[in-house]
Amino acid sequence: MAGYEKINTVKDLLKREMTVGQLASAIGRGPRTVFRYLELLRSENCGLHSHKKGGETVWVIQTEEKTNFNQSAVKQLEKIKKNMSEATPADVKNRKLVDKLIEALQTTDPDEFKPEAITTDRDLVLDYGPFSDNKIQDLIVNKLLDAIHKKLKLRITYDHSREDKGVETIEVSPVKVIMRMDTLYLVAADETYAKDGVFKNYLVEHISNISTTTKPIDDGLVFDAAVHYKYTFGKYTLPTPPQEVSLLIKQGWLKNQFEKSHFNPPVVIRKDRSKNDIVDMKIRITPDFKSWLMGILPAAQILKPESLKNEMKELLKKTLEEM
Numbered sequence: 133m134a135g136y137e138k139i140n141t142v143k144d145l146l147k148r149e150m151t152v153g154q155l156a157s158a159i160g161r162g163p164r165t166v167f168r169y170l171e172l173l174r175s176e177n178c179g180l181h182s183h184k185k186g187g188e189t190v191w192v193i194q195t196e197e198k199t200n201f202n203q204s205a206v207k208q209l210e211k212i213k214k215n216m217s218e219a220t221p222a223d224v225k226n227r228k229l230v231d232k233l234i235e236a237l238q239t240t241d242p243d244e245f246k247p248e249a250i251t252t253d254r255d256l257v258l259d260y261g262p263f264s265d266n267k268i269q270d271l272i273v274n275k276l277l278d279a280i281h282k283k284l285k286l287r288i289t290y291d292h293s294r295e296d297k298g299v300e301t302i303e304v305s306p307v308k309v310i311m312r313m314d315t316l317y318l319v320a321a322d323e324t325y326a327k328d329g330v331f332k333n334y335l336v337e338h339i340s341n342i343s344t345t346t347k348p349i350d351d352g353l354v355f356d357a358a359v360h361y362k363y364t365f366g367k368y369t370l371p372t373p374p375q376e377v378s379l380l381i382k383q384g385w386l387k388n389q390f391e392k393s394h395f396n397p398p399v400v401i402r403k404d405r406s407k408n409d410i411v412d413m414k415i416r417i418t419p420d421f422k423s424w425l426m427g428i429l430p431a432a433q434i435l436k437p438e439s440l441k442n443e444m445k446e447l448l449k450k451t452l453e454e455m
Contacts, residue, residue, distance in 0.1 A: 377413050
């Protein structure tokens with residue numbers, strides 16, 4: 133079984149409390165491997181928690197929000213902090229006080245402050261950034277997941293939009309529902325898979341009709357998300373903490389995108405002294421984020437961190453030289 137599937141098996145097992153020994157026995161691996169998997173799950177912010185029970189440490193994925201004791205208070209304090217000036221002595225002093233309050237509130241949770249858990253469904257992969265939505269439970273997603281779980285082919289009506297293919301009804305073998313950069317995709321194999329072995333991404337918002345067939349998906353169909361999205365599909369796997377990123381928004385369409393998108397943690401949209409729109413976010417700077425940022429740079433200016441600004445300048449310079 134591939135590592136990706138092993139991780140999903142561990143997720144399923146951790147819907148109830150388990151010790152490292154129990155997990156090791158269940159997946160047929162040693163304790164060291166289990167600890168490695170637990171570290172990966174911890175980096176995903178999927179709601180992994182540990183506590184003592186009967187003298188042993190037990191692990192469980194908490195899929196409810198009840199462990200985030202001070203989440204709303206921390207969010208409010210973050211907003212207050214953003215509106216404080218860094219120029220006046222009084223605000224500088226108050227910012228330090230707010231920072232201490234945020235730190236104290238975050239650490240009251242034994243596993244520290246984390247975003248809400250998203251899902252333990254192995255076939256529904258929602259990313260953490262920079263855009264993410266943990267509220268997706270609509271009918272179309274449930275239909276897709278039901279077909280994946282039952283290993284049945286789907287007949288979908290799909291609008292190819294800019295691909296000049298128009299709207300067509302096609303039969304596909306669904307394998308995953310994945311959110312990437314705030315866009316939800318159905319990953320599936322169509323009739324060309326037998327020839328080229330390539331899974332395709334179908335935008336869920338372009339699917340207007342779904343019907344489940346009685347045809348089973350081929351047993352030989354093997355999907356590896358790590359290969360399909362080898363440059364990450366948005367999930368944070370880095371051990372480094374999130375960074376504070378600020379962008380000056382130059383065009384209205386981009387501000388509208390920020391306002392309508394779901395961020396985890398939420399972004400703050402504010403005005404500076406010149407009435408410019410500023411977006412503050414706390415994210416890990418992943419390859420996906422840099423690629424997205426490159427695409428919207430004409431409509432935005434990087435204010436901080438300075439290291440990101442310099443990195444993007446070098447990337448743009450290198451790209452121009454190679455053109």
